[in-house]
Amino acid sequence: MNYNLNLNKETSSNEKAGTITTLKRLLALMDSERKNLFIALIFIFINAGLNLISPYLIGHAVDKFIVTKHYAGVIRYAVILLVIFVMAMFSGYTQAQLMGKVGQRMLFNLRNRLFNKLQELPIDFFNQNKAGDLISRVNNDTDKINQFFSQSFVQFMSSIFTMIGAAIFLISIDFRLGLAALSPAVILWIFTRSFSPWVKRRNTASMRSTGILSAEVQESLQNFKVIVAFNRRDYFRKRFDEVNTDNYRNAVKAGIANTVFTPVYGFLSNIGQLIVLAFGIYLIMAGQFSIGLLISFLAYITQFYNPLRQLAALWANFQVALAGWDRISQILVLENNLPLVPDAKKEKQSGMLSFRHVSFAYPSSEKEILRHVSFDLERGKTYAFVGPTGGGKTTTASLMARLYDPTSGKVLLDGVDIRSMDIETRTAKIGFILQEPFLFTGSLHDNILYGNVQNAHLSDDELLQLLSEAGLHGLLDRFEGGLNARIDSSGDGISLGQKQLIAFIRAVLRKPDVLILDEATANIDTVTEQLLEDVLQKLPSSTTRIIIAHRLNTIENADEIFFVNAGNVTKAGSLQDAVDLLLHKKRVS
Numbered sequence: 001m002n003y004n005l006n007l008n009k010e011t012s013s014n015e016k017a018g019t020i021t022t023l024k025r026l027l028a029l030m031d032s033e034r035k036n037l038f039i040a041l042i043f044i045f046i047n048a049g050l051n052l053i054s055p056y057l058i059g060h061a062v063d064k065f066i067v068t069k070h071y072a073g074v075i076r077y078a079v080i081l082l083v084i085f086v087m088a089m090f091s092g093y094t095q096a097q098l099m100g101k102v103g104q105r106m107l108f109n110l111r112n113r114l115f116n117k118l119q120e121l122p123i124d125f126f127n128q129n130k131a132g133d134l135i136s137r138v139n140n141d142t143d144k145i146n147q148f149f150s151q152s153f154v155q156f157m158s159s160i161f162t163m164i165g166a167a168i169f170l171i172s173i174d175f176r177l178g179l180a181a182l183s184p185a186v187i188l189w190i191f192t193r194s195f196s197p198w199v200k201r202r203n204t205a206s207m208r209s210t211g212i213l214s215a216e217v218q219e220s221l222q223n224f225k226v227i228v229a230f231n232r233r234d235y236f237r238k239r240f241d242e243v244n245t246d247n248y249r250n251a252v253k254a255g256i257a258n259t260v261f262t263p264v265y266g267f268l269s270n271i272g273q274l275i276v277l278a279f280g281i282y283l284i285m286a287g288q289f290s291i292g293l294l295i296s297f298l299a300y301i302t303q304f305y306n307p308l309r310q311l312a313a314l315w316a317n318f319q320v321a322l323a324g325w326d327r328i329s330q331i332l333v334l335e336n337n338l339p340l341v342p343d344a345k346k347e348k349q350s351g352m353l354s355f356r357h358v359s360f361a362y363p364s365s366e367k368e369i370l371r372h373v374s375f376d377l378e379r380g381k382t383y384a385f386v387g388p389t390g391g392g393k394t395t396t397a398s399l400m401a402r403l404y405d406p407t408s409g410k411v412l413l414d415g416v417d418i419r420s421m422d423i424e425t426r427t428a429k430i431g432f433i434l435q436e437p438f439l440f441t442g443s444l445h446d447n448i449l450y451g452n453v454q455n456a457h458l459s460d461d462e463l464l465q466l467l468s469e470a471g472l473h474g475l476l477d478r479f480e481g482g483l484n485a486r487i488d489s490s491g492d493g494i495s496l497g498q499k500q501l502i503a504f505i506r507a508v509l510r511k512p513d514v515l516i517l518d519e520a521t522a523n524i525d526t527v528t529e530q531l532l533e534d535v536l537q538k539l540p541s542s543t544t545r546i547i548i549a550h551r552l553n554t555i556e557n558a559d560e561i562f563f564v565n566a567g568n569v570t571k572a573g574s575l576q577d578a579v580d581l582l583l584h585k586k587r588v589s
């Protein structure tokens with residue numbers, strides 16, 4: 001599956017969908033907010049209704065009391081109008097409050113949904129997309145949708161109610177004049193339909209370049225030490241300048257597109273008023289219309305075209321929200337390409353961990369890293385995987401932990417295809433210490449218990465007890481502050497060796513059946529390494545240990561050594577044979 005969001009058109013399910021379909025999908029996001037939405041809509045409706053009654057009352061008052069000079073009645077109408085205006089103010093306040101909360105909750109749920117989806121996706125997705133772009137989708141694009149729902153949606157619905165009400169009043173006061181007044185709206189409708197896709201496209205392009213900008217910033221901040229060390233600041237400055245310029249151009253284009261509706265709507269609403277004025281005065285002169293009715297009529301025209309003018313701006317916001325939703329749903333529609341394959345049969349005569357005719361190529365390249373590889377690893381033994389840089393050791397280990405699926409063949413754990421194991425079972429059985437351990441901001445205590453559901457709620461003392469039982473407590477001396485040592489996700493403030501220690505303690509405490517150490521001790525001093533070696537020896541005798549290492553002392557205690565190179569994984573024999581192979585003295589038979 002192609003996971004590249006910026007290349008993969010198939011994942012953009014909304015791109016070709018019409019506005020109504022996309023709107024329905026957007027509204028589906030509000031499923032849990034139905035009740036609040038309904039109450040808000042009632043208040044929006046009441047507010048629009050109250051605002052619509054006033055022109056009629058004013059026109060009525062003019063004809064009944066002002067034209068006939070019965071001024072006492074005007075006071076009564078003024079009081080009624082005041083009550084209506086106060087009620088309208090309260091309903092307006094309530095609807096804004098309600099929708100503000102609905103919008104925030106929706107933003108919260110949407111971000112949660114998006115983040116959970118990101119957690120479900122395979123490593124390959126993260127290989128193909130830049131973190132900065134994903135962050136921009138989770139933060140900026142969801143916020144565009146929130147802005148629409150919490151701010152524009154009330155105005156949007158209120159404008160629609162008001163317009164419909166005003167149109168009904170216009171037509172029922174005088175059918176001919178009403179139709180003439182509304183005729184410019186038809187032109188507006190055609191104009192809006194024709195230009196909306198273009199506006200949405202420009203907004204999508206603008207968001208895409210914001211994502212690229214965010215990725216660029218993230219990349220250079222992450223690598224700033226290397227940039228400074230290699231004096232590459234000019235190069236990155238130039239790259240940033242290009243991306244920033246591109247983002248600026250796209251934002252300007254989107255801004256222009258977003259303002260295209262407003263002047264046209266303004267112009268055509270003025271034409272509507274002009275038509276009413278001319279036609280209305282003609283009807284008054286012909287004795288077919290009253291002054292009071294013309295006043296009401298002009299007010300209703302304003303009530304029809306003003307919201308329409310607002311709708312022009314809101315329509316642009318809506319297009320922005322749609323474009324944001326497009327980019328978000330590109331992620332939401334993705335499926336993990338490592339699905340659970342149910343009902344795998346247990347295979348006889350296999351080791352604890354076995355490769356059966358495994359071939360593998362990374363999805364982004366044609367090159368086969370492993371070709372028809374088969375081997376069996378037994379329970380409780382220690383295996384070393386050696387080979388030249390780029391030979392395929394990490395790839396082999398990744399397949400053992402099902403970070404990827406083989407292109408063909410099977411990986412078996414206890415005779416069962418690991419594709420049939422649910423993620424909890426698999427991760428409980430296989431502990432993987434990566435070359436570059438993952439840390440997050442928090443205490444050493446939190447970092448050690450990361451992903452350890454069973455021991456997640458241990459206190460410091462209980463954790464200390466557990467660590468000393470596992471022979472790991474001595475390693476805490478390497479951290480100032482012990483379990484309370486502050487760890488930063490960037491890894492600043494601690495050494496690479498300390499990072500590897502955390503990953504080691506984390507994995508060992510979970511007591512996995514298979515423990516894979518991928519260059520896990522490369523940056524640790526020899527004294528600490530001996531400590532780790534002792535811990536490894538103290539692991540339950542049933543634990544299978546797989547060690548990938550370049551340093552010979554790390555592999556000398558292995559029960560068996562495998563040599564990984566050029567698509568093959570072969571038994572290397574003794575340590576000396578492995579060294580010979582590494583030095584190319586011997587060819588793999």
Ligand SMILES: Nc1ncnc2c1ncn2[C@@H]1O[C@H](COP(=O)(O)OP(=O)(O)OP(=O)(O)O)[C@@H](O)[C@H]1O
Binds near residue numbers: 127365388391396
């Ligand atoms: N995500 C990826 N996408 C495409 N190719 C990859 C990816 N990761 C690794 N490779 C390629 O796969 C090959 C094997 O890489 P691998 O990391 O498994 O080697 P290794 O033996 O562990 O090397 P080292 O000793 O340097 O860690 C290399 O040619 C590498 O370029």
